[in-house]
Amino acid sequence: MDIKDIIKPENLVYKKTDHMTDKVLSYCPGCGHGTAHRILMEVIDEMGVRADTIGVAPVGCSVLAYDFMNIDMQGAAHGRAPAVATGIKRCWPDKFVFTYQGDGDLAAIGTAETIHACNRGENITILFINNGIYGMTGGQMAPTTLEGMRTTTSPYGRDLESMGNPIKITELIANLPGVHYVTRQAVHTPRYVRRTKKAIFKAFDIQKNKKGLSFVEIVSNCNSGWKMTPNQSNIWMEDNMFPYYPLGDIKVDGKIINE
Amino acid sequence: MAKVIGAIVVDEEHCKGCEVCVVACPTQVIGMTDRVNSKGYHIAYMETPESCTGCANCAIVCPDGVITVYKMKKEA
Numbered sequence: 579m580d581i582k583d584i585i586k587p588e589n590l591v592y593k594k595t596d597h598m599t600d601k602v603l604s605y606c607p608g609c610g611h612g613t614a615h616r617i618l619m620e621v622i623d624e625m626g627v628r629a630d631t632i633g634v635a636p637v638g639c640s641v642l643a644y645d646f647m648n649i650d651m652q653g654a655a656h657g658r659a660p661a662v663a664t665g666i667k668r669c670w671p672d673k674f675v676f677t678y679q680g681d682g683d684l685a686a687i688g689t690a691e692t693i694h695a696c697n698r699g700e701n702i703t704i705l706f707i708n709n710g711i712y713g714m715t716g717g718q719m720a721p722t723t724l725e726g727m728r729t730t731t732s733p734y735g736r737d738l739e740s741m742g743n744p745i746k747i748t749e750l751i752a753n754l755p756g757v758h759y760v761t762r763q764a765v766h767t768p769r770y771v772r773r774t775k776k777a778i779f780k781a782f783d784i785q786k787n788k789k790g791l792s793f794v795e796i797v798s799n800c801n802s803g804w805k806m807t808p809n810q811s812n813i814w815m816e817d818n819m820f821p822y823y824p825l826g827d828i829k830v831d832g833k834i835i836n837e
Numbered sequence: 838m839a840k841v842i843g844a845i846v847v848d849e850e851h852c853k854g855c856e857v858c859v860v861a862c863p864t865q866v867i868g869m870t871d872r873v874n875s876k877g878y879h880i881a882y883m884e885t886p887e888s889c890t891g892c893a894n895c896a897i898v899c900p901d902g903v904i905t906v907y908k909m910k911k912e913a
Binding site for chain 1: 843846854893897907909
């Protein structure tokens with residue numbers, strides 16, 4: 579059978595959603611940001627809430643997220659996306675509002691805004707991409723960098739005595755009463771991408787039912803920051819990131835899950 | 838018995854050659870071309886098109902969303 583017989587519109591199984599623009603993503607080859615963008619847009623597509631969704635773009639690698647997501651977006655000052663999202667949500671309580679932030683944005687400069695937005699229980703969704711490094715500025719040490727991990731500002735590996743411990747901001751946030759749903763997922767294999775999509779679906783569903791803040795962490799790779807090929811970095815992530823940042827739901831329906 | 842056969846179409850200009858799809862494919866259909874696109878990246882292509890089942894795993898993990906998947910039933 580010829581391939582041309584298969585490639586017909588009626589046989590279409592999967593194509594990039596039109597909620598993503600046709601612009602070439604500014605991310606490095608193999609970066610998890612692209613996948614995370616796409617599944618987020620797929621969720622909005624499947625829920626049919628494109629006209630009612632407002633996203634808040636952060637500062638970091640994903641600073642140009644508003645160029646790639648074909649929905650209403652707002653840029654925020656570094657780390658202040660949850661504060662901006664709070665304002666938008668309070669003006670339009672019926673709109674879906676989400677922030678899309680990296681670890682330098684959410685867990686470093688924006689820790690105060692994140693924690694207070696979560697503590698107030700703002701009815702928004704926060705997407706947190708954790709790759710353990712400051713990607714855009716050239717691979718410096720982030721608060722989430724693992725122990726012993728080499729970065730340009732910790733060339734001998736992160737030393738816990740002088741540089742402190744990697745922060746588990748997701749577990750920290752799960753303890754706040756205003757937060758309804760907290761989960762940690764990944765996007766490096768098809769199986770995890772499907773799971774993450776379900777988690778984002780649930781997060782938006784919680785926002786629809788006005789139950790409180792939903793927080794989805796996505797553990798991602800940064801192959802150029804980690805100085806590896808994309809597939810090597812995915813394997814390294816499984817071996818090193820997942821033991822410290824275990825995947826799965828952390829808080830469901832306002833109750834922390836004790837393993 | 839009806840067998841399912843699939844095919845992928847790669848947007849060659851936008852493929853960044855990260856090879857994430859190569860390991861995601863359960864039937865090892867995808868390979869990388871020797872030629873490069875205008876950005877200098879090798880492009881993913883179907884090396885063994887007869888094994889493709891149209892499961893869309895490659896398209897789901899593709900960070901740049903360049904893969905479009907088609908699938909149809911084949912009468913054996």
